[in-house]
Amino acid sequence: MSASQDEEGRTEPRVGPEPQGDPESRPYHHPAAGWGAARSVSRFMVREGVLAEGPRAIMRMNHENGGFDCPGCAWPDDTKGLHLDICENGIKHVSWEMTRKRVGREFFAAHSVTELSGWSDYELENQGRLTGPMVYDPGSDHYVPISWKDAFALVGRTLRELDSPHQASFYTSGRLGNEATFLYQLMARELGTNNLPDCSNMCHEASGRALRASLGTGKGTVDLKDWEAADALFILGVNAASNAPRMLTALAEAHRRGAQIVHINPLVEAAATRTIIPHDFTDMATFHATRTSTLNLQPRIGGDMALLRGMAKAILERSASDPGALDREFIDRHTAGFEEYRALCEATPWEEIEKQSGIGRDGILRAAGVYRAADRSIISWCLGVSQHEHGVDTVREIVNLLLLRGNLGREGAGPSPVRGHSNVQGNRTCGIDHRPSGEFLDRLAAACAIRPPREHGLDTVSTIRAMHDGEVKVFVGMGGNFALAAPDTAYTHEALRTCELTVQVSTKLNRSHLVHGRRALILPCLGRTEKDHQREGVQSTSVEDSMSMVHLSVGMKRPASPHLLSEPAIIAGMARAALPGSATPWEWYIEDYDRIRDTMAQVLDGFEDFNRRVRLPLGFRIKQPARELVFRTHSGRAEFSAAALPDVVPAPGTLALGTMRSHDQWNTTIYSGNDRYRGIKNLRTLVFMNRDDMRERGISKFQPVDITSTAKDGSHRSLAGYLAVPYDIPRGCAAGYMPEMNVLCALCDYSTQSDQPLMKHVKVTIAPAA
Numbered sequence: 001m002s003a004s005q006d007e008e009g010r011t012e013p014r015v016g017p018e019p020q021g022d023p024e025s026r027p028y029h030h031p032a033a034g035w036g037a038a039r040s041v042s043r044f045m046v047r048e049g050v051l052a053e054g055p056r057a058i059m060r061m062n063h064e065n066g067g068f069d070c071p072g073c074a075w076p077d078d079t080k081g082l083h084l085d086i087c088e089n090g091i092k093h094v095s096w097e098m099t100r101k102r103v104g105r106e107f108f109a110a111h112s113v114t115e116l117s118g119w120s121d122y123e124l125e126n127q128g129r130l131t132g133p134m135v136y137d138p139g140s141d142h143y144v145p146i147s148w149k150d151a152f153a154l155v156g157r158t159l160r161e162l163d164s165p166h167q168a169s170f171y172t173s174g175r176l177g178n179e180a181t182f183l184y185q186l187m188a189r190e191l192g193t194n195n196l197p198d199c200s201n202m203c204h205e206a207s208g209r210a211l212r213a214s215l216g217t218g219k220g221t222v223d224l225k226d227w228e229a230a231d232a233l234f235i236l237g238v239n240a241a242s243n244a245p246r247m248l249t250a251l252a253e254a255h256r257r258g259a260q261i262v263h264i265n266p267l268v269e270a271a272a273t274r275t276i277i278p279h280d281f282t283d284m285a286t287f288h289a290t291r292t293s294t295l296n297l298q299p300r301i302g303g304d305m306a307l308l309r310g311m312a313k314a315i316l317e318r319s320a321s322d323p324g325a326l327d328r329e330f331i332d333r334h335t336a337g338f339e340e341y342r343a344l345c346e347a348t349p350w351e352e353i354e355k356q357s358g359i360g361r362d363g364i365l366r367a368a369g370v371y372r373a374a375d376r377s378i379i380s381w382c383l384g385v386s387q388h389e390h391g392v393d394t395v396r397e398i399v400n401l402l403l404l405r406g407n408l409g410r411e412g413a414g415p416s417p418v419r420g421h422s423n424v425q426g427n428r429t430c431g432i433d434h435r436p437s438g439e440f441l442d443r444l445a446a447a448c449a450i451r452p453p454r455e456h457g458l459d460t461v462s463t464i465r466a467m468h469d470g471e472v473k474v475f476v477g478m479g480g481n482f483a484l485a486a487p488d489t490a491y492t493h494e495a496l497r498t499c500e501l502t503v504q505v506s507t508k509l510n511r512s513h514l515v516h517g518r519r520a521l522i523l524p525c526l527g528r529t530e531k532d533h534q535r536e537g538v539q540s541t542s543v544e545d546s547m548s549m550v551h552l553s554v555g556m557k558r559p560a561s562p563h564l565l566s567e568p569a570i571i572a573g574m575a576r577a578a579l580p581g582s583a584t585p586w587e588w589y590i591e592d593y594d595r596i597r598d599t600m601a602q603v604l605d606g607f608e609d610f611n612r613r614v615r616l617p618l619g620f621r622i623k624q625p626a627r628e629l630v631f632r633t634h635s636g637r638a639e640f641s642a643a644a645l646p647d648v649v650p651a652p653g654t655l656a657l658g659t660m661r662s663h664d665q666w667n668t669t670i671y672s673g674n675d676r677y678r679g680i681k682n683l684r685t686l687v688f689m690n691r692d693d694m695r696e697r698g699i700s701k702f703q704p705v706d707i708t709s710t711a712k713d714g715s716h717r718s719l720a721g722y723l724a725v726p727y728d729i730p731r732g733c734a735a736g737y738m739p740e741m742n743v744l745c746a747l748c749d750y751s752t753q754s755d756q757p758l759m760k761h762v763k764v765t766i767a768p769a770a
């Protein structure tokens with residue numbers, strides 16, 4: 001089956017009927033999850049050849065007593081020890097890793113890199129699991145086998161020969177377990193650089209910075225129990241049914257107990273309608289769908305901050321006659337900057353709020369009414385909020401709104417970012433940070449007897465620029481698919497090709513292996529589902545979810561090939577070769593990961609007694625000072641921010657384009673061309689548009705169009721021949737799929753607040769195809 005074939009083997013693109021009226025009654029809005037999901041999963045397992053062993057593995061996923069953590073999203077595991085706490089996309093993800101297909105040396109002997117470069121990304125990953133280390137041979141233009149010893153020696157030699165350690169950059173994709181993460185940052189810092197870009201530079205960097213500035217803790221403060229206790233849930237900029245499907249259970253349960261659920265998204269996504277809970281057998285048997293929304297608001301792209309400001313303004317106005325609208329006691333005791341914020345809200349005219357948010361005053365007042373009526377509110381968000389110029393200000397506005405009613409530090413209330421990769425939060429906790437704090441470096445220096453560099457390192461965007469300029473010569477990708485995930489595809493490819501050496505630690509073949517430096521290595525590693533045997537026995541690794549729970553993950557499957565190494569072992573191998581005089585006991589660490597954890601316990605706040613606590617049935621929760629109303633901010637209080645509203649209204653003739661995921665993909669991994677909940681089959685080269693915007697441009701339904709972006713520096717990029725799909729999206733907005741649309745994202749278009757690429761706000765013009 002190819003990407004252009006659907007599950008039934010049909011190849012023609014198909015688009016569901018246009019959405020109209022009440023989302024509930026839309027013909028193609030299947031309830032989220034449920035039988036559609038079950039059908040899709042079983043077909044997928046057959047395709048990957050894992051139907052026999054898949055179910056057994058899945059029963060071990062996210063299980064409180066042993067088992068491995070779902071390598072999918074970072075939604076927390078059910079605290080009640082649900083035995084089937086899983087979702088369609090998690091199962092696909094595990095099956096994808098467990099596939100029986102293999103990419104061995106014969107494969108690389110048969111296909112040159114130039115030939116493979118012509119294959120689609122779907123075809124590349126669909127070849128299966130990588131089986132042994134490979135090195136690029138420029139003479140034959142093929143990858144050829146290399147021993148692990150020689151591969152490490154090549155990395156070590158190249159790193160040692162650099163003029164400065166800052167000429168190397170070490171990328172992490174958020175799948176890496178905590179123990180490997182710790183060793184990876186240790187290697188970089190012992191070498192002498194903080195060049196540790198990671199996927200969160202493209203993801204939730206804004207959230208971390210905002211929460212740190214407002215609350216002194218760069219993470220959300222709530223856990224699943226709080227979700228179960230909230231009276232109102234506000235869900236902004238997340239496509240939960242596809243990207244955090246286990247949230248559906250929380251939403252359905254919230255609805256059943258009478259909580260209010262407000263979805264704020266330019267698109268009415270499937271999670272904003274109703275769901276069939278997959279592990280509720282009665283629901284599945286009776287096709288009973290539970291509603292998962294009580295109010296949907298569709299702001300313009302980038303309009304969230306104005307909408308939140310409007311809600312705050314309404315609460316403040318109301319407090320004149322209704323003193324209970326504000327929690328004055330909380331504000332007085334725990335916050336700073338309230339008067340300035342109040343003055344700013346008062347000074348922001350309603351007309352401006354309506355214009356910038358794209359929501360009429362009625363809608364804003366309704367949302368504010370829900371917020372006022374609830375004793376306990378949680379505000380949750382994902383990329384629709386963070387990947388913007390003013391992402392930091394918007395997340396700080398979320399906190400402002402929470403502070404007004406003391407929705408912090410108590411049950412059922414607080415900020416709750418939905419993180420992406422299963423361990424992206426753990427990566428940051430364990431030291432992947434190009435701007436580490438002095439305190440962290442001091443502790444690292446003391447525990448590991450190294451002299452870590454103090455100057456800030458490069459993040460994702462600045463690494464790309466530095467590679468392009470020849471300043472970074474070695475790129476190491478610890479997982480991920482940098483060549484496609486990063487913005488400005490053409491520029492990023494040039495940048496990677498300029499490198500002296502590119503090293504990709506991966507499980508599957510992807511574009512980043514084909515867009516490589518003068519020398520290049522593919523180092524295949526164990527996946528999370530696989531048994532990791534080391535000298536002292538089978539090892540486990542730990543991960544941290546979106547809600548700061550740290551728990552162990554133990555693989556149970558035989559490795560895809562006997563020649564794979566674990567990620568910690570690969571890092572240790574590179575480190576020993578690059579740091580011949582190192583006093584770090586790299587090999588000793590690998591024999592037993594408990595030893596890595598003992599060192600981590602000395603360095604990381606909240607990891608005291610790590611080895612014991614991580615073995616508790618559900619692991620342990622890292623303390624969130626803000627949750628205890630302890631604020632590590634300048635003032636020692638929670639700080640209101642008072643940022644002016646940005647102008648997000650598109651210039652005449654232009655549209656704001658958001659790039660997003662389909663239902664059937666995991667970031668750069670495309671499972672099929674389908675996007676079930678949005679009614680799309682076999683089509684990825686599309687752009688969702690408002691019908692009036694189409695009419696104005698003389699574009700008819702499914703007509704091919706050209707999309708041209710204009711960057712901050714005035715440069716243009718374009719995509720040709722995409723199909724226009726009329727969709728229920730506000731005027732002035734358009735949407736399409738990542739990673740294909742990274743072609744349109746200029747490297748210079750990153751937020752000055754977070755340095756995040758503006759992947760949800762690309763300024764474009766769209767016209768009938770030339």
Ligand SMILES: Nc1nc2c(c(=O)[nH]1)N[C@H]1C(S)=C(S)[C@@H](COP(=O)(O)OP(=O)(O)OC[C@H]3O[C@@H](n4cnc5c(=O)[nH]c(N)nc54)[C@H](O)[C@@H]3O)O[C@H]1N2
Pocket residue numbers: 072073074089203236237238239240242243244264265266267269299300301302303304382383384385419420421658659660661662663665666667668760
């Ligand atoms: N199955 C699956 N699960 C995943 C992933 C995957 O690729 N596949 N990726 C993982 C990763 S790394 C991450 S970070 C998360 C991403 O999870 P999401 O944030 O859900 O990712 P996107 O698909 O980019 O969707 C963004 C959502 O934001 C909305 N949006 C766009 N612009 C705006 C805006 O201006 N305001 C508001 N309010 N909404 C807006 C879009 O309509 C869409 O619903 O998911 C994780 N989980």
Ligand SMILES: Nc1nc2c(c(=O)[nH]1)N[C@H]1C(S)=C(S)[C@@H](COP(=O)(O)OP(=O)(O)OC[C@H]3O[C@@H](n4cnc5c(=O)[nH]c(N)nc54)[C@H](O)[C@@H]3O)O[C@H]1N2
Pocket residue numbers: 125172173174175199200202203204383387420421478479480481482484485486487505506507508509510525526527528567659660661666667668669738739741742745759
């Ligand atoms: N335009 C646009 N671009 C985006 C985004 C967007 O919304 N719009 N989202 C951004 C976001 S939020 C993120 S997080 C990034 C994602 O960026 P990345 O994390 O870099 O990309 P992934 O597609 O998740 O990486 C997939 C590859 O990871 C490897 N892999 C899978 N499992 C393992 C494992 O266990 N170990 C190792 N070592 N490798 C493994 C496989 O080889 C697979 O090909 O993309 C960003 N790019």
Ligand SMILES: [Mo]
Pocket residue numbers: 199202203420421
């Ligand atoms: Mo992400």
